[in-house]
Amino acid sequence: MRAIEKRLDQFCRDHPRFGIPNLMNILVIGTVIVFLLDRFSGYRASYLLSFSASAIFHGQIWRLVSFVFVPLGSDILTVALSLYFYWWIGSSLEREWGTARFSLFYLLGVVFNIVFGLIAGYTSVTYLNLSMFFAFAVLYPDMRVLLFFFIPIKIKWLALADALLFVLAFLSSLIRLDIVGAFLPLVSILNFFLFFWSDMMDVLQYRRQRYQHQHSKQTVNFKKATKQAQQQKGYIHKCAVCGKTDTDFPDMEFRYCSKCNGYYCYCMEHINNHVHIE
Known part of the structure:
Protein backbone atom coordinates (compact mmCIF):
# COMPACT_ATOMS: atom_id res chain seq x y z
CA MET A 1 0.00 0.00 0.00
CA ARG A 2 2.83 2.40 0.79
CA ALA A 3 4.36 1.73 -2.63
CA ILE A 4 1.07 2.55 -4.35
CA GLU A 5 0.71 5.70 -2.28
CA LYS A 6 4.20 6.84 -3.29
CA ARG A 7 3.44 6.22 -6.95
CA LEU A 8 0.25 8.26 -6.70
CA ASP A 9 2.19 11.11 -5.12
CA GLN A 10 4.84 10.86 -7.80
CA PHE A 11 2.20 10.93 -10.54
CA CYS A 12 0.69 14.12 -9.10
CA ARG A 13 4.14 15.76 -8.95
CA ASP A 14 4.99 14.72 -12.49
CA HIS A 15 1.62 15.81 -13.93
CA PRO A 16 0.64 19.04 -12.15
CA ARG A 17 -1.84 19.93 -14.92
CA PHE A 18 -3.73 16.68 -14.59
CA GLY A 19 -7.35 16.91 -13.47
CA ILE A 20 -10.34 19.18 -13.66
CA PRO A 21 -10.08 22.58 -11.94
CA ASN A 22 -13.00 23.39 -9.63
CA LEU A 23 -14.31 19.84 -9.97
CA MET A 24 -16.77 20.25 -7.11
CA ASN A 25 -18.43 23.20 -8.87
CA ILE A 26 -19.13 20.97 -11.86
CA LEU A 27 -20.46 18.14 -9.69
CA VAL A 28 -22.73 20.43 -7.67
CA ILE A 29 -24.12 22.26 -10.72
CA GLY A 30 -24.74 18.97 -12.51
CA THR A 31 -26.52 17.53 -9.46
CA VAL A 32 -28.71 20.63 -9.13
CA ILE A 33 -29.72 20.35 -12.80
CA VAL A 34 -30.67 16.68 -12.39
CA PHE A 35 -32.60 17.52 -9.20
CA LEU A 36 -34.60 20.21 -11.01
CA LEU A 37 -35.27 17.88 -13.94
CA ASP A 38 -36.53 15.29 -11.46
CA ARG A 39 -39.01 17.79 -10.02
CA PHE A 40 -40.58 18.33 -13.44
CA SER A 41 -40.33 14.77 -14.77
CA GLY A 42 -41.35 12.63 -11.83
CA TYR A 43 -37.74 11.54 -11.17
CA ARG A 44 -37.40 10.33 -14.74
CA ALA A 45 -34.01 12.04 -15.01
CA SER A 46 -32.50 10.11 -12.09
CA TYR A 47 -33.94 6.90 -13.50
CA LEU A 48 -32.21 7.49 -16.84
CA LEU A 49 -28.90 8.63 -15.32
CA SER A 50 -28.42 6.31 -12.33
CA PHE A 51 -26.00 3.40 -12.48
CA SER A 52 -27.39 0.17 -13.93
CA ALA A 53 -25.04 -2.56 -15.10
CA SER A 54 -27.68 -4.20 -17.27
CA ALA A 55 -28.52 -0.90 -18.98
CA ILE A 56 -24.82 -0.17 -19.57
CA PHE A 57 -24.28 -3.57 -21.13
CA HIS A 58 -27.19 -2.78 -23.45
CA GLY A 59 -25.49 0.38 -24.74
CA GLN A 60 -26.40 3.13 -22.25
CA ILE A 61 -22.78 3.90 -21.56
CA TRP A 62 -23.47 7.44 -20.36
CA ARG A 63 -24.51 5.91 -17.03
CA LEU A 64 -20.82 5.22 -16.36
CA VAL A 65 -20.42 8.94 -15.71
CA SER A 66 -23.90 10.35 -15.18
CA PHE A 67 -24.52 8.43 -11.94
CA VAL A 68 -22.26 10.86 -10.06
CA PHE A 69 -24.81 13.63 -10.72
CA VAL A 70 -27.83 11.75 -9.33
CA PRO A 71 -28.95 13.55 -6.14
CA LEU A 72 -28.99 11.56 -2.91
CA GLY A 73 -32.50 12.34 -1.72
CA SER A 74 -35.63 14.11 -2.83
CA ASP A 75 -36.08 16.74 -0.13
CA ILE A 76 -34.84 20.11 -1.34
CA LEU A 77 -33.42 21.17 2.05
CA THR A 78 -31.57 17.88 2.56
CA VAL A 79 -30.12 17.96 -0.95
CA ALA A 80 -29.11 21.63 -0.63
CA LEU A 81 -27.33 21.10 2.70
CA SER A 82 -25.53 17.95 1.56
CA LEU A 83 -24.40 19.60 -1.67
CA TYR A 84 -23.11 22.64 0.16
CA PHE A 85 -21.30 20.47 2.74
CA TYR A 86 -19.56 18.29 0.18
CA TRP A 87 -18.79 21.28 -2.05
CA TRP A 88 -17.09 22.94 0.93
CA ILE A 89 -15.15 19.79 1.78
CA GLY A 90 -14.12 19.05 -1.82
CA SER A 91 -13.09 22.64 -2.52
CA SER A 92 -11.01 22.70 0.67
CA LEU A 93 -9.28 19.47 -0.33
CA GLU A 94 -8.50 20.85 -3.79
CA ARG A 95 -7.00 24.01 -2.29
CA GLU A 96 -4.90 21.93 0.11
CA TRP A 97 -3.78 19.25 -2.34
CA GLY A 98 -3.95 20.97 -5.68
CA THR A 99 -6.12 20.08 -8.66
CA ALA A 100 -4.09 17.05 -9.75
CA ARG A 101 -4.17 15.22 -6.41
CA PHE A 102 -7.81 15.97 -5.64
CA SER A 103 -8.97 15.02 -9.13
CA LEU A 104 -7.02 11.76 -8.93
CA PHE A 105 -8.50 11.05 -5.51
CA TYR A 106 -12.07 11.53 -6.74
CA LEU A 107 -11.46 9.83 -10.09
CA LEU A 108 -10.10 6.69 -8.42
CA GLY A 109 -13.16 6.61 -6.21
CA VAL A 110 -15.40 6.82 -9.27
CA VAL A 111 -13.43 4.08 -11.06
CA PHE A 112 -13.64 1.75 -8.05
CA ASN A 113 -17.40 2.32 -7.90
CA ILE A 114 -17.79 1.65 -11.62
CA VAL A 115 -15.85 -1.63 -11.45
CA PHE A 116 -17.84 -2.75 -8.44
CA GLY A 117 -21.12 -1.67 -10.04
CA LEU A 118 -20.42 -3.60 -13.23
CA ILE A 119 -19.82 -6.73 -11.15
CA ALA A 120 -22.56 -6.28 -8.55
CA GLY A 121 -25.17 -4.61 -10.76
CA TYR A 122 -25.40 -1.21 -9.09
CA THR A 123 -23.42 1.39 -7.18
CA SER A 124 -23.81 4.85 -5.62
CA VAL A 125 -21.75 7.92 -4.79
CA THR A 126 -22.95 7.94 -1.17
CA TYR A 127 -19.80 6.41 0.25
CA LEU A 128 -17.57 8.15 -2.29
CA ASN A 129 -18.65 11.45 -0.74
CA LEU A 130 -17.97 9.91 2.67
CA SER A 131 -14.39 9.20 1.60
CA MET A 132 -13.94 12.93 0.96
CA PHE A 133 -15.22 13.63 4.47
CA PHE A 134 -12.75 11.17 6.00
CA ALA A 135 -9.91 12.79 4.03
CA PHE A 136 -10.99 16.23 5.24
CA ALA A 137 -11.13 14.99 8.85
CA VAL A 138 -7.55 13.69 8.61
CA LEU A 139 -6.29 17.02 7.29
CA TYR A 140 -8.36 19.26 9.60
CA PRO A 141 -9.23 17.15 12.67
CA ASP A 142 -9.68 20.07 15.06
CA MET A 143 -11.77 22.28 12.81
CA ARG A 144 -15.16 23.02 14.37
CA VAL A 145 -18.52 22.91 12.62
CA LEU A 146 -22.01 23.59 13.96
CA LEU A 147 -23.95 20.38 14.33
CA PHE A 148 -27.66 21.09 13.82
CA PHE A 149 -26.57 24.73 13.28
CA PHE A 150 -25.85 25.45 16.96
CA ILE A 151 -23.75 22.65 18.52
CA PRO A 152 -20.00 23.26 17.97
CA ILE A 153 -18.16 20.00 17.41
CA LYS A 154 -14.78 19.05 16.00
CA ILE A 155 -14.61 17.38 12.62
CA LYS A 156 -12.69 14.41 14.02
CA TRP A 157 -15.57 13.45 16.33
CA LEU A 158 -18.04 13.57 13.45
CA ALA A 159 -15.67 11.40 11.42
CA LEU A 160 -15.43 8.87 14.26
CA ALA A 161 -19.22 8.78 14.52
CA ASP A 162 -19.50 8.23 10.76
CA ALA A 163 -16.86 5.51 10.93
CA LEU A 164 -18.84 3.75 13.66
CA LEU A 165 -22.04 3.95 11.60
CA PHE A 166 -20.03 2.70 8.64
CA VAL A 167 -18.88 -0.38 10.56
CA LEU A 168 -22.38 -1.04 11.89
CA ALA A 169 -23.83 -0.85 8.36
CA PHE A 170 -21.15 -3.26 7.15
CA LEU A 171 -21.87 -5.77 9.94
CA SER A 172 -25.62 -5.41 9.48
CA SER A 173 -25.29 -6.23 5.77
CA LEU A 174 -23.16 -9.26 6.56
CA ILE A 175 -25.71 -10.52 9.08
CA ARG A 176 -28.41 -10.21 6.42
CA LEU A 177 -26.07 -12.01 3.98
CA ASP A 178 -26.21 -8.91 1.78
CA ILE A 179 -22.68 -9.30 0.40
CA VAL A 180 -23.11 -6.53 -2.18
CA GLY A 181 -24.39 -4.08 0.40
CA ALA A 182 -21.54 -4.97 2.74
CA PHE A 183 -18.70 -4.48 0.27
CA LEU A 184 -20.02 -1.40 -1.56
CA PRO A 185 -18.93 0.91 1.31
CA LEU A 186 -15.49 -0.72 1.46
CA VAL A 187 -14.91 -0.40 -2.27
CA SER A 188 -16.15 3.19 -2.27
CA ILE A 189 -13.51 4.34 0.24
CA LEU A 190 -10.56 2.45 -1.23
CA ASN A 191 -9.28 5.77 -2.55
CA PHE A 192 -9.11 7.05 1.03
CA PHE A 193 -6.99 4.08 2.11
CA LEU A 194 -4.68 4.50 -0.89
CA PHE A 195 -4.01 8.15 -0.11
CA PHE A 196 -3.82 7.91 3.70
CA TRP A 197 -2.36 4.48 4.36
CA SER A 198 0.97 5.84 5.64
CA ASP A 199 -0.76 8.35 7.92
CA MET A 200 -2.96 5.65 9.43
CA MET A 201 -0.03 3.28 9.97
CA ASP A 202 2.03 6.07 11.59
CA VAL A 203 -0.82 6.87 13.99
CA LEU A 204 -1.27 3.21 14.91
CA GLN A 205 2.48 2.78 15.47
CA TYR A 206 2.63 5.91 17.65
CA ARG A 207 -0.31 4.77 19.76
CA ARG A 208 1.17 1.29 20.14
CA GLN A 209 4.54 2.66 21.23
CA ARG A 210 2.86 5.08 23.62
CA TYR A 211 0.80 2.28 25.15
CA GLN A 212 3.87 0.08 25.55
CA HIS A 213 5.79 2.92 27.18
CA GLN A 214 2.99 3.81 29.59
CA HIS A 215 2.54 0.17 30.64
CA SER A 216 6.18 -0.84 30.71
Whole structure:
Protein backbone atom coordinates (compact mmCIF):
# COMPACT_ATOMS: atom_id res chain seq x y z
CA MET A 1 0.00 0.00 0.00
CA ARG A 2 2.83 2.40 0.79
CA ALA A 3 4.36 1.73 -2.63
CA ILE A 4 1.07 2.55 -4.35
CA GLU A 5 0.71 5.70 -2.28
CA LYS A 6 4.20 6.84 -3.29
CA ARG A 7 3.44 6.22 -6.95
CA LEU A 8 0.25 8.26 -6.70
CA ASP A 9 2.19 11.11 -5.12
CA GLN A 10 4.84 10.86 -7.80
CA PHE A 11 2.20 10.93 -10.54
CA CYS A 12 0.69 14.12 -9.10
CA ARG A 13 4.14 15.76 -8.95
CA ASP A 14 4.99 14.72 -12.49
CA HIS A 15 1.62 15.81 -13.93
CA PRO A 16 0.64 19.04 -12.15
CA ARG A 17 -1.84 19.93 -14.92
CA PHE A 18 -3.73 16.68 -14.59
CA GLY A 19 -7.35 16.91 -13.47
CA ILE A 20 -10.34 19.18 -13.66
CA PRO A 21 -10.08 22.58 -11.94
CA ASN A 22 -13.00 23.39 -9.63
CA LEU A 23 -14.31 19.84 -9.97
CA MET A 24 -16.77 20.25 -7.11
CA ASN A 25 -18.43 23.20 -8.87
CA ILE A 26 -19.13 20.97 -11.86
CA LEU A 27 -20.46 18.14 -9.69
CA VAL A 28 -22.73 20.43 -7.67
CA ILE A 29 -24.12 22.26 -10.72
CA GLY A 30 -24.74 18.97 -12.51
CA THR A 31 -26.52 17.53 -9.46
CA VAL A 32 -28.71 20.63 -9.13
CA ILE A 33 -29.72 20.35 -12.80
CA VAL A 34 -30.67 16.68 -12.39
CA PHE A 35 -32.60 17.52 -9.20
CA LEU A 36 -34.60 20.21 -11.01
CA LEU A 37 -35.27 17.88 -13.94
CA ASP A 38 -36.53 15.29 -11.46
CA ARG A 39 -39.01 17.79 -10.02
CA PHE A 40 -40.58 18.33 -13.44
CA SER A 41 -40.33 14.77 -14.77
CA GLY A 42 -41.35 12.63 -11.83
CA TYR A 43 -37.74 11.54 -11.17
CA ARG A 44 -37.40 10.33 -14.74
CA ALA A 45 -34.01 12.04 -15.01
CA SER A 46 -32.50 10.11 -12.09
CA TYR A 47 -33.94 6.90 -13.50
CA LEU A 48 -32.21 7.49 -16.84
CA LEU A 49 -28.90 8.63 -15.32
CA SER A 50 -28.42 6.31 -12.33
CA PHE A 51 -26.00 3.40 -12.48
CA SER A 52 -27.39 0.17 -13.93
CA ALA A 53 -25.04 -2.56 -15.10
CA SER A 54 -27.68 -4.20 -17.27
CA ALA A 55 -28.52 -0.90 -18.98
CA ILE A 56 -24.82 -0.17 -19.57
CA PHE A 57 -24.28 -3.57 -21.13
CA HIS A 58 -27.19 -2.78 -23.45
CA GLY A 59 -25.49 0.38 -24.74
CA GLN A 60 -26.40 3.13 -22.25
CA ILE A 61 -22.78 3.90 -21.56
CA TRP A 62 -23.47 7.44 -20.36
CA ARG A 63 -24.51 5.91 -17.03
CA LEU A 64 -20.82 5.22 -16.36
CA VAL A 65 -20.42 8.94 -15.71
CA SER A 66 -23.90 10.35 -15.18
CA PHE A 67 -24.52 8.43 -11.94
CA VAL A 68 -22.26 10.86 -10.06
CA PHE A 69 -24.81 13.63 -10.72
CA VAL A 70 -27.83 11.75 -9.33
CA PRO A 71 -28.95 13.55 -6.14
CA LEU A 72 -28.99 11.56 -2.91
CA GLY A 73 -32.50 12.34 -1.72
CA SER A 74 -35.63 14.11 -2.83
CA ASP A 75 -36.08 16.74 -0.13
CA ILE A 76 -34.84 20.11 -1.34
CA LEU A 77 -33.42 21.17 2.05
CA THR A 78 -31.57 17.88 2.56
CA VAL A 79 -30.12 17.96 -0.95
CA ALA A 80 -29.11 21.63 -0.63
CA LEU A 81 -27.33 21.10 2.70
CA SER A 82 -25.53 17.95 1.56
CA LEU A 83 -24.40 19.60 -1.67
CA TYR A 84 -23.11 22.64 0.16
CA PHE A 85 -21.30 20.47 2.74
CA TYR A 86 -19.56 18.29 0.18
CA TRP A 87 -18.79 21.28 -2.05
CA TRP A 88 -17.09 22.94 0.93
CA ILE A 89 -15.15 19.79 1.78
CA GLY A 90 -14.12 19.05 -1.82
CA SER A 91 -13.09 22.64 -2.52
CA SER A 92 -11.01 22.70 0.67
CA LEU A 93 -9.28 19.47 -0.33
CA GLU A 94 -8.50 20.85 -3.79
CA ARG A 95 -7.00 24.01 -2.29
CA GLU A 96 -4.90 21.93 0.11
CA TRP A 97 -3.78 19.25 -2.34
CA GLY A 98 -3.95 20.97 -5.68
CA THR A 99 -6.12 20.08 -8.66
CA ALA A 100 -4.09 17.05 -9.75
CA ARG A 101 -4.17 15.22 -6.41
CA PHE A 102 -7.81 15.97 -5.64
CA SER A 103 -8.97 15.02 -9.13
CA LEU A 104 -7.02 11.76 -8.93
CA PHE A 105 -8.50 11.05 -5.51
CA TYR A 106 -12.07 11.53 -6.74
CA LEU A 107 -11.46 9.83 -10.09
CA LEU A 108 -10.10 6.69 -8.42
CA GLY A 109 -13.16 6.61 -6.21
CA VAL A 110 -15.40 6.82 -9.27
CA VAL A 111 -13.43 4.08 -11.06
CA PHE A 112 -13.64 1.75 -8.05
CA ASN A 113 -17.40 2.32 -7.90
CA ILE A 114 -17.79 1.65 -11.62
CA VAL A 115 -15.85 -1.63 -11.45
CA PHE A 116 -17.84 -2.75 -8.44
CA GLY A 117 -21.12 -1.67 -10.04
CA LEU A 118 -20.42 -3.60 -13.23
CA ILE A 119 -19.82 -6.73 -11.15
CA ALA A 120 -22.56 -6.28 -8.55
CA GLY A 121 -25.17 -4.61 -10.76
CA TYR A 122 -25.40 -1.21 -9.09
CA THR A 123 -23.42 1.39 -7.18
CA SER A 124 -23.81 4.85 -5.62
CA VAL A 125 -21.75 7.92 -4.79
CA THR A 126 -22.95 7.94 -1.17
CA TYR A 127 -19.80 6.41 0.25
CA LEU A 128 -17.57 8.15 -2.29
CA ASN A 129 -18.65 11.45 -0.74
CA LEU A 130 -17.97 9.91 2.67
CA SER A 131 -14.39 9.20 1.60
CA MET A 132 -13.94 12.93 0.96
CA PHE A 133 -15.22 13.63 4.47
CA PHE A 134 -12.75 11.17 6.00
CA ALA A 135 -9.91 12.79 4.03
CA PHE A 136 -10.99 16.23 5.24
CA ALA A 137 -11.13 14.99 8.85
CA VAL A 138 -7.55 13.69 8.61
CA LEU A 139 -6.29 17.02 7.29
CA TYR A 140 -8.36 19.26 9.60
CA PRO A 141 -9.23 17.15 12.67
CA ASP A 142 -9.68 20.07 15.06
CA MET A 143 -11.77 22.28 12.81
CA ARG A 144 -15.16 23.02 14.37
CA VAL A 145 -18.52 22.91 12.62
CA LEU A 146 -22.01 23.59 13.96
CA LEU A 147 -23.95 20.38 14.33
CA PHE A 148 -27.66 21.09 13.82
CA PHE A 149 -26.57 24.73 13.28
CA PHE A 150 -25.85 25.45 16.96
CA ILE A 151 -23.75 22.65 18.52
CA PRO A 152 -20.00 23.26 17.97
CA ILE A 153 -18.16 20.00 17.41
CA LYS A 154 -14.78 19.05 16.00
CA ILE A 155 -14.61 17.38 12.62
CA LYS A 156 -12.69 14.41 14.02
CA TRP A 157 -15.57 13.45 16.33
CA LEU A 158 -18.04 13.57 13.45
CA ALA A 159 -15.67 11.40 11.42
CA LEU A 160 -15.43 8.87 14.26
CA ALA A 161 -19.22 8.78 14.52
CA ASP A 162 -19.50 8.23 10.76
CA ALA A 163 -16.86 5.51 10.93
CA LEU A 164 -18.84 3.75 13.66
CA LEU A 165 -22.04 3.95 11.60
CA PHE A 166 -20.03 2.70 8.64
CA VAL A 167 -18.88 -0.38 10.56
CA LEU A 168 -22.38 -1.04 11.89
CA ALA A 169 -23.83 -0.85 8.36
CA PHE A 170 -21.15 -3.26 7.15
CA LEU A 171 -21.87 -5.77 9.94
CA SER A 172 -25.62 -5.41 9.48
CA SER A 173 -25.29 -6.23 5.77
CA LEU A 174 -23.16 -9.26 6.56
CA ILE A 175 -25.71 -10.52 9.08
CA ARG A 176 -28.41 -10.21 6.42
CA LEU A 177 -26.07 -12.01 3.98
CA ASP A 178 -26.21 -8.91 1.78
CA ILE A 179 -22.68 -9.30 0.40
CA VAL A 180 -23.11 -6.53 -2.18
CA GLY A 181 -24.39 -4.08 0.40
CA ALA A 182 -21.54 -4.97 2.74
CA PHE A 183 -18.70 -4.48 0.27
CA LEU A 184 -20.02 -1.40 -1.56
CA PRO A 185 -18.93 0.91 1.31
CA LEU A 186 -15.49 -0.72 1.46
CA VAL A 187 -14.91 -0.40 -2.27
CA SER A 188 -16.15 3.19 -2.27
CA ILE A 189 -13.51 4.34 0.24
CA LEU A 190 -10.56 2.45 -1.23
CA ASN A 191 -9.28 5.77 -2.55
CA PHE A 192 -9.11 7.05 1.03
CA PHE A 193 -6.99 4.08 2.11
CA LEU A 194 -4.68 4.50 -0.89
CA PHE A 195 -4.01 8.15 -0.11
CA PHE A 196 -3.82 7.91 3.70
CA TRP A 197 -2.36 4.48 4.36
CA SER A 198 0.97 5.84 5.64
CA ASP A 199 -0.76 8.35 7.92
CA MET A 200 -2.96 5.65 9.43
CA MET A 201 -0.03 3.28 9.97
CA ASP A 202 2.03 6.07 11.59
CA VAL A 203 -0.82 6.87 13.99
CA LEU A 204 -1.27 3.21 14.91
CA GLN A 205 2.48 2.78 15.47
CA TYR A 206 2.63 5.91 17.65
CA ARG A 207 -0.31 4.77 19.76
CA ARG A 208 1.17 1.29 20.14
CA GLN A 209 4.54 2.66 21.23
CA ARG A 210 2.86 5.08 23.62
CA TYR A 211 0.80 2.28 25.15
CA GLN A 212 3.87 0.08 25.55
CA HIS A 213 5.79 2.92 27.18
CA GLN A 214 2.99 3.81 29.59
CA HIS A 215 2.54 0.17 30.64
CA SER A 216 6.18 -0.84 30.71
CA LYS A 217 7.66 -2.08 33.97
CA GLN A 218 10.03 0.86 34.25
CA THR A 219 7.27 3.46 33.76
CA VAL A 220 4.95 1.76 36.23
CA ASN A 221 7.73 1.53 38.83
CA PHE A 222 8.70 5.15 38.25
CA LYS A 223 5.12 6.40 38.71
CA LYS A 224 4.71 4.25 41.78
CA ALA A 225 7.98 5.45 43.30
CA THR A 226 7.18 9.09 42.53
CA LYS A 227 3.76 8.83 44.13
CA GLN A 228 5.16 7.19 47.24
CA ALA A 229 7.89 9.79 47.51
CA GLN A 230 5.44 12.65 47.25
CA GLN A 231 3.11 11.14 49.82
CA GLN A 232 5.63 9.91 52.35
CA LYS A 233 8.91 11.79 52.03
CA GLY A 234 7.94 15.07 50.50
CA TYR A 235 10.47 14.79 47.71
CA ILE A 236 10.40 13.57 44.11
CA HIS A 237 14.06 12.80 43.37
CA LYS A 238 16.56 11.03 45.63
CA CYS A 239 20.07 9.94 44.76
CA ALA A 240 20.41 6.17 45.06
CA VAL A 241 24.08 6.56 46.18
CA CYS A 242 24.31 9.45 48.61
CA GLY A 243 20.64 9.94 49.49
CA LYS A 244 20.45 13.62 48.54
CA THR A 245 16.92 14.77 47.68
CA ASP A 246 15.52 17.66 45.69
CA THR A 247 13.92 18.90 48.90
CA ASP A 248 17.23 19.15 50.76
CA PHE A 249 19.10 20.41 47.70
CA PRO A 250 16.58 22.33 45.52
CA ASP A 251 19.30 23.62 43.18
CA MET A 252 20.72 20.17 42.53
CA GLU A 253 19.97 18.45 39.23
CA PHE A 254 18.93 14.80 39.31
CA ARG A 255 19.03 12.32 36.44
CA TYR A 256 17.85 8.76 35.83
CA CYS A 257 20.30 6.16 34.60
CA SER A 258 19.25 4.36 31.43
CA LYS A 259 21.71 1.50 32.07
CA CYS A 260 20.34 0.54 35.47
CA ASN A 261 17.60 -2.08 35.62
CA GLY A 262 14.78 0.13 36.86
CA TYR A 263 14.18 3.82 37.51
CA TYR A 264 17.14 4.77 39.72
CA CYS A 265 17.84 8.40 40.30
CA TYR A 266 21.25 9.99 40.87
CA CYS A 267 22.51 13.43 41.68
CA MET A 268 24.94 15.14 39.32
CA GLU A 269 27.88 13.91 41.43
CA HIS A 270 26.98 10.25 40.95
CA ILE A 271 25.14 10.05 37.63
CA ASN A 272 28.43 9.14 35.94
CA ASN A 273 30.05 7.64 39.01
CA HIS A 274 28.05 4.67 40.31
CA VAL A 275 27.73 0.91 39.94
CA HIS A 276 24.91 0.04 37.55
CA ILE A 277 22.13 -1.96 39.16
CA GLU A 278 21.37 -5.14 37.25
